[in-house]
Amino acid sequence: MFEDIKRNKMKSGFIIGSFILVITLIIYFLAMAFDIDAPIAIIIAMTFSILSSWASYYNSDKIILSVTKARPATEEEDTKIVHILDALMISADLPVRPRLYVVDDPQPNAFATGRNPEHAVICVTTGLLEKLEYYELEGVIAHEMSHIRNYDIMLSAIITVMVGFLVMISDLFSRSFFWGRSKDDDNNGNAILMVIGLILLIVSPILGKIMQMSFSRRREFLADATAVEITRNPQGLISALQKLDADSNELKAANNATANLFIVNPFKPKKGKKKAGLFDTHPTIEARIEALQNIE
Numbered sequence: 001m002f003e004d005i006k007r008n009k010m011k012s013g014f015i016i017g018s019f020i021l022v023i024t025l026i027i028y029f030l031a032m033a034f035d036i037d038a039p040i041a042i043i044i045a046m047t048f049s050i051l052s053s054w055a056s057y058y059n060s061d062k063i064i065l066s067v068t069k070a071r072p073a074t075e076e077e078d079t080k081i082v083h084i085l086d087a088l089m090i091s092a093d094l095p096v097r098p099r100l101y102v103v104d105d106p107q108p109n110a111f112a113t114g115r116n117p118e119h120a121v122i123c124v125t126t127g128l129l130e131k132l133e134y135y136e137l138e139g140v141i142a143h144e145m146s147h148i149r150n151y152d153i154m155l156s157a158i159i160t161v162m163v164g165f166l167v168m169i170s171d172l173f174s175r176s177f178f179w180g181r182s183k184d185d186d187n188n189g190n191a192i193l194m195v196i197g198l199i200l201l202i203v204s205p206i207l208g209k210i211m212q213m214s215f216s217r218r219r220e221f222l223a224d225a226t227a228v229e230i231t232r233n234p235q236g237l238i239s240a241l242q243k244l245d246a247d248s249n250e251l252k253a254a255n256n257a258t259a260n261l262f263i264v265n266p267f268k269p270k271k272g273k274k275k276a277g278l279f280d281t282h283p284t285i286e287a288r289i290e291a292l293q294n295i296e
Contacts, residue, residue, distance in 0.1 A: 023052060060157035061114045061121050064261065068253040070101040070123050078102060081129055084141050085122065091230045092145040098122045107249035108132060111261035112144035113157045120148040127249065132240055139227055139237030143263055146226035152219050160257050220263075220283055221291055234292045241292075245285040 024046055056063070075082055078100070085100055098112070098120040108128040114120035122144045132140065147153050228234045244264045251266035259266055265282045 019056075020050060023048065056161040057115060057158060060161045061119065063161050064113045064157060064258060065101060065121065065123065067255070067258060068103050068123065070103045070253075073100040073102050073124075078129065080134065081124060081137060081141070084134070084137055088138065088142055088145060088230060092142065092149060094120075094145060094149060096120070098145070098148060100124075102126060102129070103251075103253050105249075105251055105253055106130075107251040107266065108244050108247055109251055109254075109262045109264060109266055110140050110144055111258075111263065112147045112153050113160075113261060114148070114153050115157060116151070116154055117148050120153055122148075125251070127247070128244075131243060131247070135231075135233060135236040136240035136243065138231050139233065139240045140263060142227035142230040143223050143237060145230065146223040147219070150219070150222065150226065152223065156219075156261055160261060220288065224288055224292055225295060228292065228295050234295050238289050238292050241285050241289055 073082060081102075082100060085098070089097055094117055096118045098114070098117075099122070101121055101123040103123060103125045105125045106127040107125055108131045110122065110124040110128055112120060112122050122141065124140070128137070128140065147156070224237060227237050231237070241264065248268065250268060251262070254262065254266035260282075264285065
């Protein structure tokens with residue numbers, strides 16, 4: 001367990017460093033395309049990349065909660081889930097009680113986020129609260145608490161925000177190129193913008209998937225196993241996963257950048273799929289249930 005936490009912290013540092021490098025290069029080339037002197041371009045690029053990395057790290061939970069349109073849970077409206085979280089706090093061995101949020105959506109799903117266990121958030125959908133029994137909800141909440149305890153949330157939040165930022169920068173490049181070309185076909189910077197914008201349009205989604213896959217599917221298996229350690233009831237999580245898999249709703253608040261956060265894929269994969277694909281963010285439900293049954 002301690003080795004997994006250490007590896008997650010090292011991966012997070014590597015991803016932040018890579019992000020700073022990529023954004024620095026992108027902004028540098030953009031500045032050069034508009035004929036800004038090289039020394040000034042380097043200063044602009046480094047300043048922008050460091051500030052954006054810092055903001056992404058410290059505000060990752062706020063950004064994700066905003067994207068998913070989550071609201072804070074209340075004792076009055078969400079009594080059952082609040083009590084489940086409180087009951088699991090001792091066995092979960094967390095230093096601070098995670099903040100609890102709710103997304104108004106019929107698909108049963110959940111995720112955890114935040115930069116560390118001291119600044120963690122667990123978010124569930126209204127569909128999860130309505131469709132799962134008490135012991136099934138326990139399994140799901142314990143799974144998300146496991147992600148917090150194992151420092152998975154730090155890695156996944158950083159990946160989610162930074163991947164989204166890379167895609168946004170890529171889109172900015174493409175728009176800048178076409179806007180610039182329409183104004184002045186003789187602008188020498190357009191050729192540079194065209195090449196870099198094209199490369200970014202191709203590379204950014206691939207780079208995003210690679211970054212998300214560095215947050216290995218193994219983390220879901222580990223969180224499932226740790227959830228059983230917390231609840232002492234593998235059948236609760238097994239039953240929850242079966243219900244989540246059988247539900248036909250798609251989560252409207254999710255997107256390609258945030259899909260890896262959820263306990264199950266918010267976009268319904270093809271039925272009967274036995275093995276996870278190369279770029280899938282989650283292992284198959286069948287594989288997870290089989291692993292849980294082997295714990296019993």
